[in-house]
Amino acid sequence: MRKDDGPQADGEEPTEPEICDLCGAVIPADSIDWSALVPDSSAIHTVESNFDGRRMLVACSQEHLEELIEQYKHRPFVDAELWAGKIARVLRRQRPRPDHRAGERSTVRDGCGSACQGRA
Numbered sequence: 107m108r109k110d111d112g113p114q115a116d117g118e119e120p121t122e123p124e125i126c127d128l129c130g131a132v133i134p135a136d137s138i139d140w141s142a143l144v145p146d147s148s149a150i151h152t153v154e155s156n157f158d159g160r161r162m163l164v165a166c167s168q169e170h171l172e173e174l175i176e177q178y179k180h181r182p183f184v185d186a187e188l189w190a191g192k193i194a195r196v197l198r199r200q201r202p203r204p205d206h207r208a209g210e211r212s213t214v215r216d217g218c219g220s221a222c223q224g225r226a
């Protein structure tokens with residue numbers, strides 16, 4: 107078991123157990139020995155853009171970690187996918203107020219407003 111890095115080194119509360127990304131086996135949080143960071147254009151961090159494009163893989167064994175790394179070697183890194191994820195994160199942060207938008211819809215009918223109503 108390795109405890110030289112991560113939050114537990116500071117004596118914080120143990121984190122939740124991880125799951126092997128290949129077979130789904132539950133790995134206790136204090137015994138994660140097989141992990142790797144791989145390039146992945148679909149990996150978008152929740153808040154920190156510095157971590158975008160990199161995926162943390164966790165495996166239950168060296169064999170499973172090597173197989174996962176091999177799989178990601180063949181996955182193309184698509185810049186457009188990375189940027190789409192970044193844009194989606196920004197849009198998620200700007201939560202619209204549903205009641206406000208509904209009010210706008212009723213006064214401006216599908217975007218054409220009074221000009222369309224006069225013609226109809």
Ligand SMILES: [Zn+2]
Pocket residue numbers: 126127128129130131165166167170
């Ligand atoms: Zn596994």
